[in-house]
Amino acid sequence: MLKLRLLVVYPWTQRFFESFGDLSSADAILGNPKVKAHGKKVLDSFSEGLKQLDDLKGAFASLSELHCDKLHVDPENFRLLGNVLVVVLARCFGSEFSPELQASFQKVVTGVANALAHRYH
Amino acid sequence: MVHFTTEENVAVASLWAKVNVEVVGGESLARLLIVCPWTQRFFDSFGNLYSESAIMGNPKVKVHGRKVLNSFGNAIKHMDDLKGTFADLSELHCDKLHVDPENFRLLGNMILIVLATHFSKEFTPQMQASWQKLTNAVANALTHKYH
Numbered sequence: 719m720l721k722l723r724l725l726v727v728y729p730w731t732q733r734f735f736e737s738f739g740d741l742s743s744a745d746a747i748l749g750n751p752k753v754k755a756h757g758k759k760v761l762d763s764f765s766e767g768l769k770q771l772d773d774l775k776g777a778f779a780s781l782s783e784l785h786c787d788k789l790h791v792d793p794e795n796f797r798l799l800g801n802v803l804v805v806v807l808a809r810c811f812g813s814e815f816s817p818e819l820q821a822s823f824q825k826v827v828t829g830v831a832n833a834l835a836h837r838y839h
Numbered sequence: 840m841v842h843f844t845t846e847e848n849v850a851v852a853s854l855w856a857k858v859n860v861e862v863v864g865g866e867s868l869a870r871l872l873i874v875c876p877w878t879q880r881f882f883d884s885f886g887n888l889y890s891e892s893a894i895m896g897n898p899k900v901k902v903h904g905r906k907v908l909n910s911f912g913n914a915i916k917h918m919d920d921l922k923g924t925f926a927d928l929s930e931l932h933c934d935k936l937h938v939d940p941e942n943f944r945l946l947g948n949m950i951l952i953v954l955a956t957h958f959s960k961e962f963t964p965q966m967q968a969s970w971q972k973l974t975n976a977v978a979n980a981l982t983h984k985y986h
Contacts, residue, residue, distance in 0.1 A: 726964035727971050744965050801948060805967060808955035815956050817873040818891050824874055 721757030722747050723802045731795055760799070767830050774833035782837035793835035800827030841976040843918050843969075850969040854958060855915050863957065864908030865901035867949045869894050875945050881938060907946070914977050921980035929984035940982040947974025 725732050725747050732741045738752040747753055763781065770777040785791045804823055808815045843851075872879050872894050879888050885899040894900060910928065917924040932938045951970055955962045 723964045723967060727968040744963075744968075748964070805951055805955050808952045809959050809962050812956050812959055815952075816891075817870045817895065820870060820952060821874040 719757065720761060720799070720803055720806050721753050722750075723806060724799050725753065727802065728795075728798050731798070734789065734791060734795075764803075764830065767833070768826065771826070771829070774829045775836045778830065778833040779837060782834050785834060786838045793831065793838060796831035796834045797828070800824075800831050803827055840919075841921065841972070841979075843972065846965075847969040847972060848918060850966050851915055851918070851973055854954065854961060854966060854970070855912065857958070857961075858908075858954075860908045860912065861901065861905045863950070863953050864904035864906070866895075866904070867946065867953045868904035868907060869897075869900050870949045870953065871942075871946050872900065874949070875942075878942055878945070881936065881942075908950070911950070911973075911977065914973065914980075918973070918976075921976050922983045925977065925980040926984055929981050932981060933985045940978065940985060943978035943981045944975070947971075947978050950974060 725735070725741060726744045735741065735753070735756070738750060738756075740746040740750060741753075763778075767774055767777050785793075785796075804820065804827060807823060808820070811819075872882065872888060873891050882888065882900075882903075885897060885903075887893040887897060888900075910925075914921055914924060932940075932943075951967065951974060954970060955967070958966075
C-alpha cells in the first residue's frame with residue numbers, strides 16, 4: 719500500500735522501478751505483485767530500524783551505501799516515502815492517529831531518511 | 840500554470856463537499872503547531888499553546904484554522920488561476936506576516952494527513968495525488984508574490 723502510493727502520488731519515482739513491469743496506471747500499480755513484494759521488503763527494513771532507534775545511522779549504513787553507490791536514488795525520495803508512510807498510517811488508524819503519535823512518527827521517518835542519506839558522497 | 844485534469848477536479852470537489860471546514864481546518868492548524876512547534880512563533884497572540892491538549896482546545900486556533908481552510912475552498916473554485924486568487928494573501932504573508940514559504944508546504948501536508956484520518960476509505964492514492972497537487976499549487980501561489 720505504501721509503495722503503491724509513492725508511485726501514484728509521485729510518479730517520477732517510477733524511474734527506479736523500470737523492471738517492475740506495468741506501472742502505467744494507478745490500477746496497474748495497485749495490482750502489481752512486484753510493487754507489493756518490494757513494499758513489504760522496504761517496510762520490513764523500516765521495522766528493523768524501529769528496534770534500533772538509538773542508532774539509526776548504524777542500522778541503515780549498508781542500505782545507505784547501496785542506495786548511493788548502486789541504486790543512485792536521490793535522498794529527497796526517502797523523505798517523500800516517509801511522508802507517504804505517515805499518510806498511510808493516518809488513513810489506517812483514523813482518530814487513533816493523534817497529533818502526538820503523528821509527531822513521533824514524523825520524527826522517526828525523518829531520522830530514517832537522514833540515516834539513509836548519511837553514507838552518500 | 841498548474842493544469843488539473845477533469846478527474847483531479849472531480850476528485851477534489853467530491854471530497855471537499857464532505858469536509859467540515861471548522862473541524863478539518865482547526866485540526867490541520869493544531870497539528871501544524873504540535874508536530875512543527877517552531878510554527879508557534881507566528882501565533883504569539885493565541886494564548887495557551889503549551890501542550891497538545893491546550894493547542895487542540897484553543898478557540899483561536901480553531902477559528903484561524905477554519906479561516907485558512909475557507910481560503911482553500913476558494914482555491915477549489917478557482918483552480919485555473921491559483922496565483923491570481925492568492926495574490927493578495929501572498930503579499931500579506933510576505934510583507935506583513937513574514938512567513939517562510941516552507942510553512943505553506945508543511946500546512947498542506949497536515950491537511951492531507953487530517954483528510955486521511957477523516958476519510959479513510961475515500962482517501963485513495965488517486966485522491967491523495969489530486970489533493971497533494973492542489974496543496975503544492977496553493978503553496979506555490981502563496982509564494983508567488985514574495986520578494
